[in-house]
Amino acid sequence: MTTVEEAVSHEPVERARIVGRPISSTGFWSWFTTVDHKKIAIMYGTTAIFFFLVGGVEALLIRIQLASPNNSFLDANQYNQMFTMHGTTMVFLMGMPIAAAFGNYFLPLMVGARDVAFPRLNMLGYWIFLFGGIFLYSSFLLGGAPNGGWVNYAPINSTPMADGFLPGRGPDFWAVGIIMLGIGSVATAVNFIVTALNMRAPGMTLMRMPVFVWMMLVVAFLTLFAMPPVTAALIQVYIDRNFDGNFFNAAMGGEPILYQHLFWIFGHPEVYILILPGMGIVSEILPVFSRKPLFGYAVVVFSGIAIGFLGWGVWAHHMFTSGIGPVAVSAFGLSTMLIAVPTGVKIFNWLGTVWGGSVRLRTPMLFALGFIAQFTIGGLSGVMHAIVPADTQQHDTYFIVAHFHYVLFGGLVFALFGGFYYWWPKIFGRMMNEKLGKLQFWLLVIGFNLTFFPMHFLGLEGQPRRTYTYDEGLQWEGLNQLATIGSFVIALSFLVFLVNAFMSRRSAPAPTDPWDARTVEWMTSSPPPEYNFATVPVIEHRDEFWHRKYTEDDEGRLLRLPAGAAVDMSDPEGRDAHTLGIHMPSPSYWPFVFALALPILGYGFVFKNWYIVAAGVVVGFFGLVAWALEPQTAEDQGVH
Amino acid sequence: MTQAIEAPADSTQLVPADHGHAHAATNTGVSNAKLGIWVFLASEALFFGAFIATYFLYRGRDEEVGNPGPRPREVYDIAFTSVTSFVLLMSSLTMVLALAAIQRGDHRRLRIWLLATAFFGMVFIGGQVFEFTEFYREGLTLHTNLFGTTFFTLTGLHGAHVTMGIIWLLVLWGRSMQGRLHTEHAEAIEISGLYWHFVDIVWIVIFTAIYLVPQN
Numbered sequence: 001m002t003t004v005e006e007a008v009s010h011e012p013v014e015r016a017r018i019v020g021r022p023i024s025s026t027g028f029w030s031w032f033t034t035v036d037h038k039k040i041a042i043m044y045g046t047t048a049i050f051f052f053l054v055g056g057v058e059a060l061l062i063r064i065q066l067a068s069p070n071n072s073f074l075d076a077n078q079y080n081q082m083f084t085m086h087g088t089t090m091v092f093l094m095g096m097p098i099a100a101a102f103g104n105y106f107l108p109l110m111v112g113a114r115d116v117a118f119p120r121l122n123m124l125g126y127w128i129f130l131f132g133g134i135f136l137y138s139s140f141l142l143g144g145a146p147n148g149g150w151v152n153y154a155p156i157n158s159t160p161m162a163d164g165f166l167p168g169r170g171p172d173f174w175a176v177g178i179i180m181l182g183i184g185s186v187a188t189a190v191n192f193i194v195t196a197l198n199m200r201a202p203g204m205t206l207m208r209m210p211v212f213v214w215m216m217l218v219v220a221f222l223t224l225f226a227m228p229p230v231t232a233a234l235i236q237v238y239i240d241r242n243f244d245g246n247f248f249n250a251a252m253g254g255e256p257i258l259y260q261h262l263f264w265i266f267g268h269p270e271v272y273i274l275i276l277p278g279m280g281i282v283s284e285i286l287p288v289f290s291r292k293p294l295f296g297y298a299v300v301v302f303s304g305i306a307i308g309f310l311g312w313g314v315w316a317h318h319m320f321t322s323g324i325g326p327v328a329v330s331a332f333g334l335s336t337m338l339i340a341v342p343t344g345v346k347i348f349n350w351l352g353t354v355w356g357g358s359v360r361l362r363t364p365m366l367f368a369l370g371f372i373a374q375f376t377i378g379g380l381s382g383v384m385h386a387i388v389p390a391d392t393q394q395h396d397t398y399f400i401v402a403h404f405h406y407v408l409f410g411g412l413v414f415a416l417f418g419g420f421y422y423w424w425p426k427i428f429g430r431m432m433n434e435k436l437g438k439l440q441f442w443l444l445v446i447g448f449n450l451t452f453f454p455m456h457f458l459g460l461e462g463q464p465r466r467t468y469t470y471d472e473g474l475q476w477e478g479l480n481q482l483a484t485i486g487s488f489v490i491a492l493s494f495l496v497f498l499v500n501a502f503m504s505r506r507s508a509p510a511p512t513d514p515w516d517a518r519t520v521e522w523m524t525s526s527p528p529p530e531y532n533f534a535t536v537p538v539i540e541h542r543d544e545f546w547h548r549k550y551t552e553d554d555e556g557r558l559l560r561l562p563a564g565a566a567v568d569m570s571d572p573e574g575r576d577a578h579t580l581g582i583h584m585p586s587p588s589y590w591p592f593v594f595a596l597a598l599p600i601l602g603y604g605f606v607f608k609n610w611y612i613v614a615a616g617v618v619v620g621f622f623g624l625v626a627w628a629l630e631p632q633t634a635e636d637q638g639v640h
Numbered sequence: 641m642t643q644a645i646e647a648p649a650d651s652t653q654l655v656p657a658d659h660g661h662a663h664a665a666t667n668t669g670v671s672n673a674k675l676g677i678w679v680f681l682a683s684e685a686l687f688f689g690a691f692i693a694t695y696f697l698y699r700g701r702d703e704e705v706g707n708p709g710p711r712p713r714e715v716y717d718i719a720f721t722s723v724t725s726f727v728l729l730m731s732s733l734t735m736v737l738a739l740a741a742i743q744r745g746d747h748r749r750l751r752i753w754l755l756a757t758a759f760f761g762m763v764f765i766g767g768q769v770f771e772f773t774e775f776y777r778e779g780l781t782l783h784t785n786l787f788g789t790t791f792f793t794l795t796g797l798h799g800a801h802v803t804m805g806i807i808w809l810l811v812l813w814g815r816s817m818q819g820r821l822h823t824e825h826a827e828a829i830e831i832s833g834l835y836w837h838f839v840d841i842v843w844i845v846i847f848t849a850i851y852l853v854p855q856n
Contacts, residue, residue, distance in 0.1 A: 190680050190683075193675075194672050194675045197668055197675065198666040198667050198670070198671075199666065199667070199672070224683045227683070229686060229689075231687060231690075232687055232690030232691055236694065236793070239789065239793060243781075253698070253786055255697070258694065
């Protein structure tokens with residue numbers, strides 16, 4: 001073991017450098033330079049919730065447009081922009097970043113680390129996310145947002161603008177923006193992998209890691225390998241569109257289906273990138289509120305890993321109607337059925353966890369149970385898509401929309417809200433209001449099912465996706481109206497959540513361990529100090545914290561251990577890291593500067609202005625070199 | 641790993657938050673920075689894999705669909721490209737010598753080998769610039785045919801990676817000149833070396849795929 005840095009008495013030797021090092025870890029400007037994983041997590045979460053609202057408003061506009069036949073609330077192009085940006089926002093600016101928020105906050109805490117492996121890289125990931133989101137949304141003011149669907153298919157999106165099918169620079173913004181966000185995601189993935197593999201507390205073996213950490217590890221590997229193919233595909237789209245390339249130009253022998261393959265090699269693992277964090281959160285909540293350990297921990301973990309592997313072998317089930325041939329279609333149909341197995345195993349494990357437990361129906365538990373029920377419905381309609389003839393019928397209808405909203409909304413979003421209610425006291429030191437929480441849950445259950453269940457029928461009756469209106473007399477009016485009403489109930493439920501979040505500022509301070517929890521993030525104060533644990537816990541059990549609180553008598557009944565077992569491992573006197581001699585990474589400007597270069601480069605590429613590109617290169621180069629020359633901690637500047 | 645587990649429970653001398661230094665105790669025994677670069681290179685492998693797959697998909701298709709030339713055989717100068725490729729491969733040797741030098745504490749030779757590696761890289765890039773210019777003169781652009789689209793994209797992206805590597809090496813060289821790269825920072829050289837070797841290996845694959853596998 002290393003580093004007891006002696007309390008640093010000497011002034012850091014100031015070397016020749018253009019700007020000094022940011023010191024302050026409080027105040028407004030500190031948010032721009034912070035490398036604290038918890039602060040970065042809060043920034044991720046806040047920004048992602050903002051984009052969540054924006055994406056939600058887009059969904060409402062879609063629903064208003066579809067509420068009646070031949071509606072002219074939005075024109076076709078506006079509608080195209082809405083569904084494209086809704087999907088893009090919910091996947092790239094909400095789902096992935098909220099998972100990154102939870103991962104950032106709790107992955108280090110749950111493995112007993114003081115921060116992530118690369119704090120400045122972590123900071124870079126956040127700023128790329130923010131700038132990437134702003135970049136994508138700025139397209140609304142610069143000639144129109146992306147309007148070719150969240151999959152950005154070729155050739156519709158890859159044909160040069162002059163003779164293109166889509167008005168505006170939307171496809172360019174999409175291609176460049178997603179490449180940008182991908183860079184940030186890969187940076188975060190590298191960080192999470194190294195943190196989980198390398199920074200675990202003493203005794204925290206891999207098979208003692210909380211399931212949430214395991215799932216984030218799988219997600220990080222999926223992100224790591226999924227982003228490069230889509231980046232390649234989008235570079236190809238960009239070259240086709242802006243340099244008259246031939247990648248997807250059928251007239252020159254290019255194959256548009258290449259784009260579909262490259263996209264879905266990313267796109268299907270992406271589905272698991274979105275859902276596995278939700279599964280991880282639920283696997284944390286259920287045992288706590290059932291007062292039982294997770295049923296079949298190892299099986300849940302290995303099922304998650306199995307999903308991670310199998311997720312690479314099912315991509316072409318998104319392409320059953322594209323003419324890939326009977327052999328490929330059969331193989332991908334089979335692999336798609338296969339992936340239902342580990343997913344089903346997990347559902348039974350969750351049920352087994354709740355079964356026979358002393359269940360407390362607090363808000364986080366409600367959301368976790370809601371997750372199981374609704375995710376199962378989405379999973380079942382997913383298995384229907386493995387049956388090729390059925391899928392061919394359902395392809396590009398509202399049935400698909402219903403299916404993936406059951407998985408990603410009924411599943412992921414419910415899990416995320418469960419996570420918010422569960423960890424809110426730890427993050428902000430305040431309890432959320434139970435009554436408002438339960439009100440939000442029931443509003444969301446009703447609104448969600450009202451919106452998306454009718455879409456199954458609409459899809460089977462043939463209502464196509466991505467079509468801005470429909471004719472009278474197709475018998476679609478009633479169900480569409482129902483869905484629109486449901487979407488406003490969802491909006492109301494979100495408002496209740498925001499009110500609850502806002503009001504929690506005045507609620508009672510949260511204790512260290514409000515839920516009688518099982519994992520080590522509850523062994524430090526709420527909110528945790530900058531350094532997380534004054535003494536890093538030594539882990540002897542899975543569910544370490546539970547074992548520190550409880551033992552069993554001779555007949556196997558739970559006995560609470562006398563108080564005094566180490567519970568709060570923050571410093572009772574609230575001293576800072578420096579006083580305790582804990583060596584924490586110091587704030588930095590450079591990841592922010594480097595991240596700033598990316599949107600500059602992006603605008604340069606979208607508008608093909610090579611001066612702007614050059615400016616972006618200069619800013620990026622400056623940021624990167626300054627970053628490389630700066631030691632990770634201010635102390636190091638003096639030490640070496 | 642064992643080292644970490646044996647830590648006394650009441651220790652206040654803790655696992656450092658991270659420093660990426662060789663001495664930081666980690667669960668795997670591999671330092672964070674080294675594990676990080678390996679993981680990142682795995683991601684890069686898929687990036688190049690996608691472009692190499694695209695290249696193979698379209699290889700020879702121009703002939704089949706009757707696209708305008710030039711064809712690969714008309715523009716390639718395999719002898720020339722072999723020489724620049726050889727220079728790039730030799731830069732991996734100098735990279736290893738640079739690492740060996742800093743590990744023995746020989747900073748003068750470290751700087752020589754770093755510069756040599758960067759120089760060989762620049763020779764390679766110079767060759768690529770020359771080759772691109774020649775191909776362009778003979779009428780090959782991103783637009784001409786599938787060969788043009790795939791060739792320039794794949795080799796251009798590889799060239800961009802080599803350029804990043806050159807900048808990285810020069811930054812390290814600059815730090816060493818300032819006296820800020822000490823023997824205990826040998827891992828910084830090792831990590832840049834891993835990246836450099838990776839880019840070299842990718843070139844072996846690309847060179848084989850583009851120039852050596854026979855096509856019309």
